[in-house]
Amino acid sequence: DMIIPDKCSSTKSDKIIALKERRSSFHFLNPERKKVKCVKVDGCAIIEGDKCDYLLIDSNNVEHFVELKGRDLKHALAQLEASIRQLGKNTPRYAFIVSTRCPLTGTDIQNAKKNFKNNFETTLIMKNLFCEHSHS
Numbered sequence: 057d058m059i060i061p062d063k064c065s066s067t068k069s070d071k072i073i074a075l076k077e078r079r080s081s082f083h084f085l086n087p088e089r090k091k092v093k094c095v096k097v098d099g100c101a102i103i104e105g106d107k108c109d110y111l112l113i114d115s116n117n118v119e120h121f122v123e124l125k126g127r128d129l130k131h132a133l134a135q136l137e138a139s140i141r142q143l144g145k146n147t148p149r150y151a152f153i154v155s156t157r158c159p160l161t162g163t164d165i166q167n168a169k170k171n172f173k174n175n176f177e178t179t180l181i182m183k184n185l186f187c188e189h190s191h192s
């Protein structure tokens with residue numbers, strides 16, 4: 057298991073933890089202001105190879121892997137898979153793609169969701185431009 061360096065993570069207890077890259081935004085709703093560990097994956101926790109943008113770990117140790125950009129779905133899936141393989145410790149978990157691709161439909165997406173469920177015990181959620189998710 058990879059250890060996440062301290063410099064790559066911070067603890068936040070904001071009511072809304074907002075992540076943004078270019079046009080894509082992810083809001084983690086934390087109304088009870090519980091402690092959430094926020095890990096910068098890309099370029100910090102994982103330097104080489106595919107990696108997603110962020111990992112949020114809530115106070116119940118539920119992991120939320122977040123990929124925040126782009127139109128290239130296959131690449132986004134690869135980035136999430138690689139990050140889960142290296143950093144994932146607890147299941148069930150969530151993976152998010154906040155994409156600029158429109159619309160987010162099609163068999164490739166259904167297959168991806170099945171694959172993440174079966175192979176990684178991960179619920180894959182895809183949204184266009186903005187995604188909001190609540191603390192478990």
